[in-house]
Amino acid sequence: MRAWQIVSPNGIDALELSEQRSPEPGPGKVKVRIRASSINYRDLGTVRDPVSRKLPYPRIPNSDGAGEIIAVGSGVTGLSKGARVASTFFQRWTDGQCSAEAMASALGGALDGVLAEEAVLGADGVVPIPDHLSFEEAATLPCAALTAWNALVEAARVKAGDTVLLLGTGGVSIFALQFAKHMGARPIIISSSDAKLERAKALGAAHTINYRKTPDWDRAVLDLTNGVGVDATVEVGGAGTLPKSIAATRVAGTISLIGVLAGGQIDPAQFMRKSIKMQGIYVGSRRMFLDMNRAIAVGGLKPVIDQTFAFEKARDAFHTMEAAGHFGKIVIRV
Ligand SMILES: NC(=O)c1ccc[n+]([C@@H]2O[C@H](COP(=O)([O-])OP(=O)(O)OC[C@H]3O[C@@H](n4cnc5c(N)ncnc54)[C@H](OP(=O)(O)O)[C@@H]3O)[C@@H](O)[C@H]2O)c1
Known part of the structure; x- marks a missing residue:
């Protein structure tokens, strides 16, 4: 599987597309075939300056992804192959107040992100996506919407x-x-x-x-x-x-x-x-994400996507966010 990685502090043009071993889901995890990933201002900041954020690299950027589950680890209940899901920004903030433990579980920061063809995420680190949304639309939800x-x-x-x-x-x-x-x-x-x-x-x-x-x-x-x-x-x-x-x-x-x-x-x-x-405000918990998705489904809300880029053109997507001419979200198809 292919993944974009931050490999140096040299910014957007130094992002590297690399071939990696397909990850296997351990206990309590699921493997997701990522179909789309959206960019947040924070992802741009991370790509531009991983050093001041004390980010070890190589690191896969981006917190926001949507796709379908293609493998399920042991002990996971209620999720099966083919389920359409989005990543949660924090892999370990299910409910209640934010905590230091939750903050150490941010995708595309403390943990590898989802600008990749596949990602292994916690069973509690994904949420089902509203039926009326495409993968591109659902990929806008985990950070900005929440x-x-x-x-x-x-x-x-x-x-x-x-x-x-x-x-x-x-x-x-x-x-x-x-x-x-x-x-x-x-x-x-x-x-x-x-x-x-x-x-x-x-x-x-x-x-x-x-x-x-x-x-x-x-x-x-x-x-x-x-x-x-x-x-x-x-x-x-x-x-x-x-x-x-x-x-x-x-x-x-x-x-x-x-x-x-x-x-x-x-x-x-x-x-x-x-x-x-x-x-x-620091994004939100999984419970808030579920509440939000319910409201999005009831209201038939459609996220506003400014532009969508091909996976291979991910660098152009970051440059577009940098130029700040966009309205709403910028999405990369994976
Ligand atoms: N705390 C959190 O959990 C969290 C989560 C998500 C984002 N954020 C932060 O929230 C900010 C926005 O994120 P985003 O992803 O929405 O960014 P974005 O999509 O890049 O939006 C930035 C927009 O902010 C507007 N802006 C810039 N300077 C402004 C100013 N001086 N006064 C008023 N508006 C201004 C511009 O809109 P116009 O072009 O219309 O002027 C610009 O396009 C970033 O700082 C990001 O790091 C924080």
Whole structure:
């Protein structure tokens, strides 16, 4: 079987496609014929700089994969050959709170990932995928979708009628837009691009703001919320956007801290004065993934895929994410 591997700290163009022995599933494991893998910003970061992440290489990148089970190890119940499954980002976070043990089980990080024709995963490290989704669509779920779900449902407990603020139009934010709309919330989304904002409107964004043309987007959000601010913010920018996110969030609202796309500084007094609830989010558990898939199936939600690449063109897929022109997800067919 073939697998892409990080073999040096020399970035995307140094990724290597290698022939490897087909892995066999031990007790409690399943072997999956991976059919598609999606890229997350984190995977791009890992490929570009494995050293600062203390990643041993060679290492197979990417947490997100979908395919069918082709072999089942001893002791596995409830899963059989032919089952359509997706990988869970953490191989050992089934339920409850995140833990150091769970964090040491991230695919494409502490463990080899799924940018490969085959992968051996824990029986609890896969979930069944909704019937209406293709492998390409299902491969977008493990990281970006679950992170958005965790932020809105678990952290912010968003309900119908709430207003939510979404930053940018990448994988996490577009899933958050779809979930917010599905839950009857009112999404406000900001982007650097009017064309992307038009697409966001078509997906159900109630209000759109171009953060390049309107650098004081926090004021624009306040204007849209009668000066009150949004109930929940899905924060992917980090220190560079947090001060404005705090300003745009209502008193005692929730900010889910997810990403670090924009550098900057934060004044902690801002949180204190507005009684903001700030929740760090690290993807989510297997139980959350099952809950999310149920909602996706009931709502018939379809992930938004910007582009799909052939397996051999995986490097181009990473370069495309690096260029940041995408809307939604980038997928590699395996
Ligand atoms: N904590 C977790 O568990 C977790 C999970 C998934 C992702 N993340 C993090 O979340 C972030 C987003 O991940 P992703 O996979 O969705 O990335 P992505 O698909 O590459 O999306 C990035 C998008 O963010 C927008 N953006 C960039 N700088 C911005 C700024 N200053 N203000 C507002 N929007 C900005 C841009 O949208 P426009 O082009 O529309 O402007 C860009 O396309 C990354 O930092 C990633 O590491 C964390």
